[in-house]
Amino acid sequence: MILTIAAQEFKSHFISPLAWILMAVLQIILGYLFLTQVETFTLMQDKLLNITGAPGLTDVIITPLFSNAGVIFLLVTPLLTMRVICDERRNKTLCLLFSAPVTNSDIILGKYLGTLGLMWVIVILVGLMPFTLLLGGDIDTGKFFANGMALILLVAAFASTGILMSTLAEHPTVAAISTFGILIVLWLLNINQTMSDKPNELIQGLSLLYHYQNIQTGLIDSRDIIYFLLYICTFIVLSIYCLANQRLQK
Amino acid sequence: MSTLIEVDHLSRYFGKVCAVNDISFTLERGQVLGFLGINGAGKTTTLQMLSGNLAPSNGNIKIKDFTIINNPIQAKQCIGYLPDTPPLYKDLTVTEFLIYCAKIHGVSKHEIKKTLENVLQRCALISVKNRLISNLSKGYQQRIGIAQALIHNPDIIILDEPTVGLDPLQIKEIRQLIKKLSEDHGIIISTHNLSEAEEVCSQVQIIHKGCLIVKERITELMQSIKQCSLLITTKKPIDCVVLNAIDGVNAIEKISDYQVKINYLDSLDPTQSIIQCSLLNNWALIEVTPIKKSLEEIFISYIDKEQS
Amino acid sequence: MIIHSIHQRISFKNSLATILILLLIALTSWISNKYIYQVDISNSSTNSLTLESQKVIKYLPESIDITAFIEKGQSLRIQIIKLINLYKIHKKNISLNFIDPEEYSDQVDADNKSTKIVFFVNYQNHTKKLNYLDEHSLTQALIEFTNANDKIKEVTINESEDRVLNFSEKQIFALNLFYLLLLPSVFIILGLIIRQHRKSK
Numbered sequence: 001m002i003l004t005i006a007a008q009e010f011k012s013h014f015i016s017p018l019a020w021i022l023m024a025v026l027q028i029i030l031g032y033l034f035l036t037q038v039e040t041f042t043l044m045q046d047k048l049l050n051i052t053g054a055p056g057l058t059d060v061i062i063t064p065l066f067s068n069a070g071v072i073f074l075l076v077t078p079l080l081t082m083r084v085i086c087d088e089r090r091n092k093t094l095c096l097l098f099s100a101p102v103t104n105s106d107i108i109l110g111k112y113l114g115t116l117g118l119m120w121v122i123v124i125l126v127g128l129m130p131f132t133l134l135l136g137g138d139i140d141t142g143k144f145f146a147n148g149m150a151l152i153l154l155v156a157a158f159a160s161t162g163i164l165m166s167t168l169a170e171h172p173t174v175a176a177i178s179t180f181g182i183l184i185v186l187w188l189l190n191i192n193q194t195m196s197d198k199p200n201e202l203i204q205g206l207s208l209l210y211h212y213q214n215i216q217t218g219l220i221d222s223r224d225i226i227y228f229l230l231y232i233c234t235f236i237v238l239s240i241y242c243l244a245n246q247r248l249q250k
Numbered sequence: 251m252s253t254l255i256e257v258d259h260l261s262r263y264f265g266k267v268c269a270v271n272d273i274s275f276t277l278e279r280g281q282v283l284g285f286l287g288i289n290g291a292g293k294t295t296t297l298q299m300l301s302g303n304l305a306p307s308n309g310n311i312k313i314k315d316f317t318i319i320n321n322p323i324q325a326k327q328c329i330g331y332l333p334d335t336p337p338l339y340k341d342l343t344v345t346e347f348l349i350y351c352a353k354i355h356g357v358s359k360h361e362i363k364k365t366l367e368n369v370l371q372r373c374a375l376i377s378v379k380n381r382l383i384s385n386l387s388k389g390y391q392q393r394i395g396i397a398q399a400l401i402h403n404p405d406i407i408i409l410d411e412p413t414v415g416l417d418p419l420q421i422k423e424i425r426q427l428i429k430k431l432s433e434d435h436g437i438i439i440s441t442h443n444l445s446e447a448e449e450v451c452s453q454v455q456i457i458h459k460g461c462l463i464v465k466e467r468i469t470e471l472m473q474s475i476k477q478c479s480l481l482i483t484t485k486k487p488i489d490c491v492v493l494n495a496i497d498g499v500n501a502i503e504k505i506s507d508y509q510v511k512i513n514y515l516d517s518l519d520p521t522q523s524i525i526q527c528s529l530l531n532n533w534a535l536i537e538v539t540p541i542k543k544s545l546e547e548i549f550i551s552y553i554d555k556e557q558s
Numbered sequence: 559m560i561i562h563s564i565h566q567r568i569s570f571k572n573s574l575a576t577i578l579i580l581l582l583i584a585l586t587s588w589i590s591n592k593y594i595y596q597v598d599i600s601n602s603s604t605n606s607l608t609l610e611s612q613k614v615i616k617y618l619p620e621s622i623d624i625t626a627f628i629e630k631g632q633s634l635r636i637q638i639i640k641l642i643n644l645y646k647i648h649k650k651n652i653s654l655n656f657i658d659p660e661e662y663s664d665q666v667d668a669d670n671k672s673t674k675i676v677f678f679v680n681y682q683n684h685t686k687k688l689n690y691l692d693e694h695s696l697t698q699a700l701i702e703f704t705n706a707n708d709k710i711k712e713v714t715i716n717e718s719e720d721r722v723l724n725f726s727e728k729q730i731f732a733l734n735l736f737y738l739l740l741l742p743s744v745f746i747i748l749g750l751i752i753r754q755h756r757k758s759k
Contacts, residue, residue, distance in 0.1 A: 001354065001356070004353045005354065008350050012341065012342075014752070015341065015342075015756060017752065017753045020746065020749025020750075020752070024745035024746045025742070027745065028737075028738055031738050031742075032738060035730070035733060035734055035737065035738070038733070039730070045722065045723060048721060052715070053692065053693075053694075053715060054717075054718075054721075056602075056717075056718030057718075057720040057722075058718065058720050091337075092333065092335040092337055093337040093339060095303060095331075096337035099331040101323045101324070101326040101354075101355060102323075102354055103322075103323065129737065133723065135725070135729065137720060137723040138720045138722075139720050140600055140718060140720050141601060142601045143601070146600070205591075217605055218598060218600030219596060219599075219600070220596065220598070221596050222594055223594060226586065226587065226590040227587070227590075230583050230586060233579075233583055234583055237579050237580065238576070241576040244568075245572065247303070247304070247305065248304075248569050249264070261563075262565075305564055305568050306564050306565065307563035307565055309564075341756070343756075380759060382757070
């Protein structure tokens with residue numbers, strides 16, 4: 001049942017021009033950022049060769065590409081998720097799912113996975129770009145996979161926040177703005193911590209950016225992975241709770 | 251006949267406001283149960299609770315063998331529900347939308363094609379099956395809404411004001427469809443239109459301010475609301491004195507020279523005598539209409555009856 | 559609160575279940591901080607100590623103390639913390655202290671006042687002064703504390719291997735064309751075709 005709803009949600013993005021335009025725009029932005037990094041590297045690679053411990057191709061091109069992609073997703077996710085539940089409620093089509101033999105968690109998870117599907121398609125687009133580097137050199141595949149995994153988890157976390165806000169908000173715009181607000185706070189939470197040598201562990205532990213960058217280095221830490229998984233769980237559970245409560249309508 | 255729905259002392263409060271107050275009734279297979287009431291009487295709230303869209307405050311709803319609170323999934327499997335606004339994904343085609351509905355209602359893969367054909371045919375949607383829903387007229391959209399409620403072949407069909415906003419021809423078609431469906435399903439429809447209830451329902455319940463005030467067979471209801479009065483229209487002036495002499499005529503109210511309203515005794519229907527009389531006197535009779543009460547008047551009369 | 563209606567009862571049950579799950583999530587996050595598992599999947603293991611460094615600290619059973627004179631708020635401090643953390647994975651008793659040279663100027667050599675940044679590595683009663691601290695220099699310093707006969711002569715560190723990119727002008731131009739023009743236009747055209755096709759239904 002979850003997959004049926006997810007498949008429908010996923011398809012609905014691709015039968016409207018939205019997904020295609022989004023992919024085109026993101027491709028141009030990220031492609032441009034990628035190619036500038038490539039040029040930077042080709043210019044300075046001779047100098048880097050002589051320094052011990054200098055960053056390699058992967059550090060100069062791929063890691064920044066994925067960092068930029070993270071920021072772009074921060075901007076795009078609210079727009080993608082704002083309509084998910086909110087629009088259904090406004091168009092009174094949520095009734096269809098409510099009177100069908102499906103549970104609240106089926107609805108939330110189905111909608112979540114459907115939207116996430118579109119976002120993962122874009123992640124694949126981003127992930128395919130580094131492969132062109134193989135034409136002219138070697139890449140650190142381990143770090144590349146770490147980056148890919150980091151982005152997949154990050155996007156999943158973003159989408160879960162978006163779903164919760166879409167469930168709560170009366171209006172899609174409100175959902176988008178509040179999603180953006182929450183994400184940017186969690187993203188920048190550790191910005192004043194990076195400068196001090198005794199960072200507040202709690203604040204650092206809550207920051208999306210901190211864990212994202214940790215995975216990007218290629219050093220996979222169980223804490224970072226679990227952070228993302230728990231983050232997603234929390235928001236999904238809250239969404240299911242909110243949807244169930246709306247059905248009761250005090 | 252098997253009992254499909256058993257509703258037991260059902261109530262619903264929104265905060266302190268009571269929308270539905272202590273309703274009990276049953277629905278059998280082959281029955282068309284009409285919920286009659288003016289706007290805001292609690293019809294939609296009741297139907298929402300029956301379809302599992304809204305949790306009740308008190309009471310129990312049993313759908314076949316399942317209570318909707320403890321076994322919502324199994325109970326909903328037996329229900330097809332059309333809310334007051336048809337829930338349509340307007341950027342899909344009719345076929346795409348109905349296939350999706352079938353899937354989320356758990357119709358198995360190899361049965362989908364068959365049920366789809368069946369439903370398209372029943373709701374006369376074959377000619378538009380590949381059209382985009384947003385490009386179709388309101389009448390078609392309403393029919394897609396009904397098709398959506400039928401797609402998983404449920405035992406119970408709940409339709410919330412299925413004919414609102416349609417033109418007379420479409421209303422007729424939908425009423426015929428409901429009659430056809432009633433042969434092997436149990437149907438609940440809500441309406442604020444008395445004549446619609448008369449045409450399609452076998453049993454009528456009148457709901458007013460959340461309370462069930464009448465629960466009767468439609469024929470009995472029509473009998474009881476017949477107000478012993480006739481409206482007579484002619485082409486030539488009517489002589490009231492002659493009319494007054496007819497047996498059973500109680501009082502005559504003259505509206506114009508060509509139109510009178512006659513009240514008569516319940517035991518003696520003078521319609522035949524009046525027609526003969528008009529022929530004899532050459533009034534050129536155009537119309538004899540029995541006057542029915544409006545829904546509001548029925549409410550008032552029933553509430554009065556209860557109070558006295 | 560007296561719960562007398564069904565929908566309030568369901569609502570209460572939902573709240574309870576949600577709170578329980580959230581508590582479970584909090585518990586999991588707490589446990590995950592107790593039991594940590596790390597694996598370096600980068601090809602050249604740039605996030606890990608070299609085998610040589612690991613070997614060297616095995617020869618040093620006593621505690622190692624490092625004092626770093628770095629101004630407050632310098633990002634170098636974080637880099638040093640990260641470096642020492644790598645050693646801590648293999649050796650628990652390494653301590654790191656930061657001292658702001660502005661406040662304790664008398665403890666720093668007069669010679670080093672200009673550079674300000676300086677490190678002291680202390681093992682048992684021996685102290686070694688370093689002007690620069692990375693895996694290379696620290697391991698080099700630690701080697702001198704070892705008494706082992708099979709001293710490691712040369713210290714190397716893990717280096718990234720992907721350091722060459724040979725792209726001709728033409729190739730870069732082709733990439734530009736593909737990523738910035740071809741691929742986006744394909745997406746846009748596909749989107750427009752699908753839209754047109756559906757609208758006409």
